[in-house]
Amino acid sequence: MKALVFEAPEKPVIADMPMPEVAPTEVLVRTKAVGICHSDYELLAGRYIIPIAYPVTPGHEWAGEIVEVGQAVKGFKVGDRVVGECVVRTPERLHHFGFSLSGADREFFTVNPEWLHKLPDAVDNKRAALIEPFTCGFYAVLRSGGTNASETVVVSGGGTIGLVSAAAAIGMGARVIVIDPLSTRRDVALKLGADVVIDPSDGGAAEKVREFTGGHGADLVIEASGHDASLAAAFDYAREEGRMSMVGINIGRKVPVNIGQIQMKNLTVKGCIGSPGVWPAAIRFLERTGLDLSPIQTHDFALTEAVEAFAFGQDATRSIKITLLNS
CATH class of the missing domain: 3.40.50.720 (NAD(P)-binding Rossmann-like Domain)
Incomplete structure (x- = not known):
């Protein structure tokens, strides 16, 4: 599969990577849409608010579809469309997905289902990539x-x-x-x-x-x-x-x-920082109000064009939200 990798500060590349193996407690997600955030540029520059290490794959504003479910997972099935929280806990420590843990700027990735929220039918994949900032x-x-x-x-x-x-x-x-x-x-x-x-x-x-x-x-x-x-x-x-x-x-x-x-x-x-405890309410809010956030998404690139997308977004006057799409 293809993935955007920050090999070191200011060294983004599109790399070929093996498909991830799915543990019994994990699900495999196919990326559908990922937003580029200002924090991703901080990561690219070699700094972030918690310790980071390279190489790393960014991508914390994402929407995807579950394509495989670990044997011990309950509550999710193949075909579920999902989004995931950024600040997540593993047995070892608190992580930021897409920063201290590699994120969604790749064609497939595995995640703990406890980090996930199902998408309502009324919210399409591209707009769902705005749920994390929303x-x-x-x-x-x-x-x-x-x-x-x-x-x-x-x-x-x-x-x-x-x-x-x-x-x-x-x-x-x-x-x-x-x-x-x-x-x-x-x-x-x-x-x-x-x-x-x-x-x-x-x-x-x-x-x-x-x-x-x-x-x-x-x-x-x-x-x-x-x-x-x-x-x-x-x-x-x-x-x-x-x-x-x-x-x-x-x-x-x-x-x-x-x-x-x-x-x-x-x-x-x-x-105020982050969005602790509000994800289910925010998703219901978007569904029931019908708010159209799409005007914020000013430019689209293919996921395999992520290096070019990051270069384009360096000039903040040219775009608001760049979205990487994986068809």
């Missing part, structure tokens, strides 16, 4: 109390996590404002159902938020970019007694912010 955005909204049709949510940052966070809030009924300097991302936010999009480049984003909210500010602000300017401005968007969910990653940097607004506005600010 769970992160869904969790970012839930962690700060959720939202509803009475509220306005500001999402600062229109990359994949910002857009799926916006989609989650839209699905819950809130009015949603997405703030991003790139017109392509703002256009996708509107396709997802955002009420307002704002270009922060002129420095007037906070005033526009207040104008849209009758002078009050947003009930919930989701900071999803991790960029210095977005982090500094996020506190300006919140109303008094508002909530903030900080999901954008900015590790090891110091950003000057008007921190006194936490007290002056009596804000509730929560850090």
Whole structure:
């Protein structure tokens, strides 16, 4: 079979690999679709938030079909369409699938069925590859109390996590404002159902938020970019007694912010990473709301073209979500 392998930092190759053997407690999955994440570029560059070793196959935003079931496995059968969680536990330790364990950027792979969730018929394979990032955005909204049709949510940052966070809030009924300097991302936010999009480049984003909210500010602000300017401005968007969910990653940097607004506005600010415990609810949510996340998936490549796909995605202004497809 073919697989994308990071042989060493900055050394991606398509390699021929033997078919994996299926243990009695495992299932064999044929990859159908895999998204490329910003974290995959961190792995390619030789860094990640937990220890990693090379060679390794990336791929943690995936959907696939079970083609073989180990003798001891119950609850899954050949033909089941599935997605799998990224943060998983083995007898040895906690792993990140696609990082410390090789992932789904290969034609076939084995997994522990405890990591899997079945897909509803209404969610096709390509859209299912967005479930992993969607769970992160869904969790970012839930962690700060959720939202509803009475509220306005500001999402600062229109990359994949910002857009799926916006989609989650839209699905819950809130009015949603997405703030991003790139017109392509703002256009996708509107396709997802955002009420307002704002270009922060002129420095007037906070005033526009207040104008849209009758002078009050947003009930919930989701900071999803991790960029210095977005982090500094996020506190300006919140109303008094508002909530903030900080999901954008900015590790090891110091950003000057008007921190006194936490007290002056009596804000509730929560850090947020990953999507613990929300996968079944997020999948039901997508099924029942019928949210169409496909506008986020801007470019497709064949799985065997993964090296070219990663090179194309190095310029973040050209795409939002690149999806690798294995027909």
